[in-house]
Amino acid sequence: MSQPIYESTSAVKLNIAIVGAGIGGLSAAIALARDGHHVTVYESTPELSEIGAGVQMSPNGVRYWLNWGINEDLWQNSSLPSELNMRRWSDGEFIARTELNPDFEKRFGAPYLVIHRAELHSVLYQHALKQGVDVRTSSRAVDYDMDASTITLATGEIVRPDLIVAVDGINSFARTKLLGSTEKGGPRKTGVAAYRLIVEVSDLLADPETAWIVSNQNLNLWLGNDCSAMAYIISNGTRLNLVLSHPDASDTSNMSQEELTQEMLSYFHDWDPMLMKIVQKKKSIHNWPLFEVEPLDKWVSDSGKFILIGDAAHAMVPYLSMGVTMAVEDAATISKALTYVTEKSDLRLVLQLVEKLRIRRAKQVQQASLANGRVLHLCDGPEQEARDNAMRPSVEGIPLEKSPYGMTDPETQAWCYGHDVQREFKEAWERLVSDRHVDASL
Numbered sequence: 556m557s558q559p560i561y562e563s564t565s566a567v568k569l570n571i572a573i574v575g576a577g578i579g580g581l582s583a584a585i586a587l588a589r590d591g592h593h594v595t596v597y598e599s600t601p602e603l604s605e606i607g608a609g610v611q612m613s614p615n616g617v618r619y620w621l622n623w624g625i626n627e628d629l630w631q632n633s634s635l636p637s638e639l640n641m642r643r644w645s646d647g648e649f650i651a652r653t654e655l656n657p658d659f660e661k662r663f664g665a666p667y668l669v670i671h672r673a674e675l676h677s678v679l680y681q682h683a684l685k686q687g688v689d690v691r692t693s694s695r696a697v698d699y700d701m702d703a704s705t706i707t708l709a710t711g712e713i714v715r716p717d718l719i720v721a722v723d724g725i726n727s728f729a730r731t732k733l734l735g736s737t738e739k740g741g742p743r744k745t746g747v748a749a750y751r752l753i754v755e756v757s758d759l760l761a762d763p764e765t766a767w768i769v770s771n772q773n774l775n776l777w778l779g780n781d782c783s784a785m786a787y788i789i790s791n792g793t794r795l796n797l798v799l800s801h802p803d804a805s806d807t808s809n810m811s812q813e814e815l816t817q818e819m820l821s822y823f824h825d826w827d828p829m830l831m832k833i834v835q836k837k838k839s840i841h842n843w844p845l846f847e848v849e850p851l852d853k854w855v856s857d858s859g860k861f862i863l864i865g866d867a868a869h870a871m872v873p874y875l876s877m878g879v880t881m882a883v884e885d886a887a888t889i890s891k892a893l894t895y896v897t898e899k900s901d902l903r904l905v906l907q908l909v910e911k912l913r914i915r916r917a918k919q920v921q922q923a924s925l926a927n928g929r930v931l932h933l934c935d936g937p938e939q940e941a942r943d944n945a946m947r948p949s950v951e952g953i954p955l956e957k958s959p960y961g962m963t964d965p966e967t968q969a970w971c972y973g974h975d976v977q978r979e980f981k982e983a984w985e986r987l988v989s990d991r992h993v994d995a996s997l
Contacts, residue, residue, distance in 0.1 A: 579882030609796030616880030644779025859903025
């Protein structure tokens with residue numbers, strides 16, 4: 556097994572068990588192993604895989620990956636869009652343009668990128684192994700003892716780490732054990748679903764009427780009545796990812812590809828002909844209802860030896876491109892927090908502060924993401940016209956001082972994509988220590 560490639564920054568070396576080998580779990584594993592901790596990841600499935608297609612990553616998540624040494628492999632598998640083009644649903648008329656790269660990198664210290672989920676997952680897995688992480692598949696957790704810090708696996712094995720980090724997804728079993736209920740904190744429908752389509756770039760280039768969409772790596776987003784359509788290039792420029800958001804009005808789980816296509820056309824048949832020519836070239840179509848996890852008041856066990864993070868703690872809709880980034884922020888916060896642990900008994904206090912900061916941040920981003928979805932899906936009328944008029948100066952290159960949509964709003968960009976969770980924790984910890992010293996002197 557490869558040895559960690561960075562020197563430890565943590566005074567106390569912990570034995571850490573991470574439950575879940577998705578993007579969030581592997582990000583946490585890399586960060587914590589890099590700091591010198593012994594990290595084992597327990598994954599319930601027999602083989603590692605990542606479902607879904609493209610994922611958009613905002614700078615605040617990418618920045619930590621770069622700090623953790625994930626550089627060349629990330630660039631080789633990513634696209635760096637120059638701008639986001641927002642279009643009217645019926646004819647593709649420009650509504651707004653937002654600069655992404657290199658503007659975001661200059662402002663926030665890392666670029667905005669898009670990548671295929673499976674390729675990102677593979678990159679993270681390989682880097683976890685390089686850091687000395689032990690990834691164990693077919694290792695399903697069937698019970699937790701939060702006080703004793705133990706995990707019982709389906710095989711009967713009992714694992715006894717110093718700290719358990721549960722990153723087991725939106726249908727989290729660990730969340731149920733922490734909260735003591737299958738109902739509280741469970742996933743809830745948002746009323747929105749998304750068709751996900753993949754189109755081969757070669758097929759688009761072969762048709763003069765569709766080649767324009769892959770002539771650059773920009774994001775294109777059509778806004779319409781209760782719906783939207785996002786398109787961007789993934790897989791090293793070989794495939795176009797399409798995400799068509801729509802009302803979650805029917806159960807499509809047993810529909811055939813043809814039935815799904817017909818349902819999709821019931822929403823989008825009269826949309827921009829340029830878009831629909833692209834849609835017609837799809838190789839496959841899948842529908843994903845969008846769920847969220849209601850804001851939780853508890854992420855950390857009373858013992859301070861267990862913490863819940865990632866989608867298990869704060870799954871959200873994708874309308875600020877922050878879902879995956881939030882899991883990376885969780886990992887970066889825990890990594891920073893553990894550098895202040897001087898003995899294992901400090902874990903409870905340190906993780907309680909992580910919980911406080913991350914719950915506040917998760918609630919803010921969840922609420923903003925939902926609000927942005929509503930802005931995108933306004934039906935034609937006065938509100939839609941006001942939205943479009945507020946953003947339209949950007950089409951002419953005029954910077955917006957304020958915008959109704961977060962990705963084009965400078966203030967939202969700043970608090971959302973410019974946030975530094977490690978600095979936030981450092982400052983909060985220093986205030987906490989100072990307050991405790993003052994109290995002790997009274």
